[in-house]
Amino acid sequence: MKLYWSSASPYARKVVITAIETGLDKKLQTVPTAVAPNKPNAELAPQNPLMKVPTLVTDGGEILFDSRVICEYLDTLHDGRKLFPAAxxxxxxxxxxxxxxxxxxxxxxxxxxxxxxxxxxxxxxxxxxxxxxxxxxxxxxxxxxxxxxxxxxxxxxxxxxxxxxxxxxxxxxxxxxxxxxxxxxxxxxxxxxxxxxxxxxxx
Amino acid sequence: MKLYWSSASPYARKVVITAIETGLDKKLQTVPTAVAPNKPNAELAPQNPLMKVPTLVTDGGEILFDSRVICEYLDTLHDGRKLFPAAxxxxxxxxxxxxxxxxxxxxxxxxxxxxxxxxxxxxxxxxxxxxxxxxxxxxxxxxxxxxxxxxxxxxxxxxxxxxxxxxxxxxxxxxxxxxxxxxxxxxxxxxxxxxxxxxxxxx
Structure with a gap:
């Protein structure tokens, strides 16, 4: 999986922490991506027209954002204790x-x-x-x-x-x-x- | 259920539409609530310190926000077709x-x-x-x-x-x-x- 990511983004950090806590971090390739509200990122726009990190490309090529959706998705990919309680x-x-x-x-x-x-x-x-x-x-x-x-x-x-x-x-x-x-x-x-x-x- | 709500808020509208689509609107009491980023709403703050609408108080007295969480919660309260696909x-x-x-x-x-x-x-x-x-x-x-x-x-x-x-x-x-x-x-x-x-x- 490919994660458009920035070290300083608290939302990108949520995703990487979720990956580590669920044992998925080895499957996550982080792509350093600079975003700012006054500087359009034309490279990220085709994946995410909002031009925000984190944005995930799954192994199946599907694109997911924002952090809530990505974290919940990652939480379905492992068999351990869930970070999103089921109900x-x-x-x-x-x-x-x-x-x-x-x-x-x-x-x-x-x-x-x-x-x-x-x-x-x-x-x-x-x-x-x-x-x-x-x-x-x-x-x-x-x-x-x-x-x-x-x-x-x-x-x-x-x-x-x-x-x-x-x-x-x-x-x-x-x-x-x-x-x-x-x-x-x-x-x-x-x-x-x-x-x-x-x-x-x-x- | 009590919903802090404003007619002009697209996020409050999401919640009311979800309630109508799932047949729950009769159970929802909307409380008109004025919010603006430069005008603190001291009445809403004890329920939601972010002072945003929508904010829901469930029949059990639990407080839920934001619109995504409220809509997903409402979607668990009915037996019809789900607006949040299960998986x-x-x-x-x-x-x-x-x-x-x-x-x-x-x-x-x-x-x-x-x-x-x-x-x-x-x-x-x-x-x-x-x-x-x-x-x-x-x-x-x-x-x-x-x-x-x-x-x-x-x-x-x-x-x-x-x-x-x-x-x-x-x-x-x-x-x-x-x-x-x-x-x-x-x-x-x-x-x-x-x-x-x-x-x-x-x-």
Whole structure:
């Protein structure tokens, strides 16, 4: 399988972590791919007209995106314990946490695009504050709901670890550890997993 | 079930259409909810810290978001034909089309926020052009892949109809019908469905 990928993308990292956790990483060939919202990537466009990573080409030549779809697909290719619980409350808790974590990441990325890519005179505090609040409230909600972090590793945990890892890597929101001891006790433990250590983002 | 909802949101519309198509709409109580990226909604935040619609509170009191998770959850509550195919190629085709349609919608919404909400002097052509290209290329890809539109109605078709309906409602991208006869033959037919007619967006 071929994965259009970037080391700094938290969504591409989700996919590679999923592959490692499910023993599929040897079957995944990563293709370093540069994407930015103001720079069209004509090479990626035929595979994914949204020009985003991650984008997967399966062994059968089918194209899959975004990270949620790719991760769920990979999870069907192995016989071990599933990262996407099959049904019932466990499934919805995992998928809700994935949504929340992805939503925090999205808000973080929009902050970074605003501050890191947009010309300084075009930056708007109203936008930055709005997106920052979403991310910060999201982290606080997880800090205050111990149940979300418990139980066997699922795709929600992986999404959350990628979100936090990316926010600390880009330092988009200052010291996000402050006031969130439970969340970061969990994160620092999760960070020890070989799948996390093998996928540390690089600039 | 209680659905935090806005008439103009293409993602909230996805959920209501899913409910109608699966015969669950009578069980859904919609709560009109105003959200905007620069206006925090303190009432919604305890349910969804990202402060986005749609957000669902199930009969059991569980909270679910975003639209993908809610729609998949609703699809487990009925015994009819499933909008999320259970497995195999049919499932991935449906989920990929949903991702593509949601990605087109996301790019469209970012264009609208830029032009409709951001102060004029802070608007950046580089951003608008980048997001516009994603949406336009996405529509073209669907026009050129007849298979995506064929087969029994699935969640990908619903997401696509909501995306197109929203782009025409907001007129974010000019005349998107031009040069896409197959896509709009499909759309105009889909638009006749009672679920589409019952959920036309209002400003």
């Amino acid at each position: 019932g409350g466990e499934r919805w808790r995992a998928l809700r946490l994935q949504s929340l974590a992805d939503g925090i990441t999205d808000a973080g990325i929009l902050c970074r695009y605003e501050i890191g890519i947009r010309p300084a005179e075009k930056q708007w505090d109203g936008w930055i504050e709005g997106q920052r609040l979403k991310a910060i409230q999201g982290l606080d909600a997880i800090e205050n709901d111990g149940e979300l972090l418990s139980g066997a590793v699922n795709i929600g945990h992986i999404a959350l670890a990628c979100s936090i890892g990316w926010m600390e890597f880009r330092n988009t929101h200052g010291d996000i550890r402050k006031g969130r001891p439970k969340l970061f006790r969990w994160y620092d433990e999760f960070l020890k997993r070989p799948s996390m250590q093998a996928t540390l983002p690089k600039a | 195999g190629g049919e499932r991935w085709r449906a989920l990929r089309l949903q991702s593509l349609a949601d990605g087109i919608t996301d790019a469209g919404i970012l264009c609208r926020y830029e032009i409709g909400i951001r102060p004029a002097e802070k608007q950046w052509d580089g951003w608008i052009e980048g997001q516009r290209l994603k949406a336009i290329q996405g529509l073209d890809a669907i026009e050129n892949d007849g298979e995506l539109l064929s087969g029994a109605v699935n969640i990908g078709h619903i997401a696509l109809a909501c995306s197109i309906g929203w782009m025409e409602f907001r007129n974010t991208h000019g005349d998107i019908r031009k040069g896409r006869p197959k896509l709009f033959r499909w759309y105009d037919e889909f638009l006749k469905r009672p679920s589409m007619q019952a959920t036309l967006p209002k400003a």
